[in-house]
Amino acid sequence: MTEGNKKVLLPGEAEIIEELKIDSLELHQFYEIEKINIDKVYDDILWRDVYNGFIVISDGSVYIKIEMKNIHEKFSVCLPSRIDLFAIGDYSSNGYENDNRYHLTDLEDIGGYSIDIWCEDLFLSLEK
DSSP: OEETTEEOOOTTHHHHHHHHTOSOOOGGGOOEEEEEEEEEEEETTTTEEEEEEEEEEESSSOEEEEEEEEEOSOOEEOSSOBOSSEEEEEOGGGTOOGGGSEEEEETTOTTSOSEEEEEEEEEEEEOO
């Protein structure tokens, strides 16, 4: 994501960059959905059920785990699927609802998204 000319890092992205000793994390190079898990849990603060989960994507050698909190109830993932241009957008400045802050999607999927998930919060980490 960019803000002006400055790249805004996603939560956990700086730690991955440091650990891999790379200049930047190019999520569009991750094309494989390796694992996905989404659970319905009761949130004591919101007093309602919410969906939390994770997805693991890879480029064939590096595995990135994306933990998602308060996933919007309408989501889709088509498996097995190759992601052509994976992206995560931060829509917090657009005034979207809390559970619509981050959008995980395939920007080049023809004929429908192979992945289309909105969530309130997320965190990236290396899956080992």
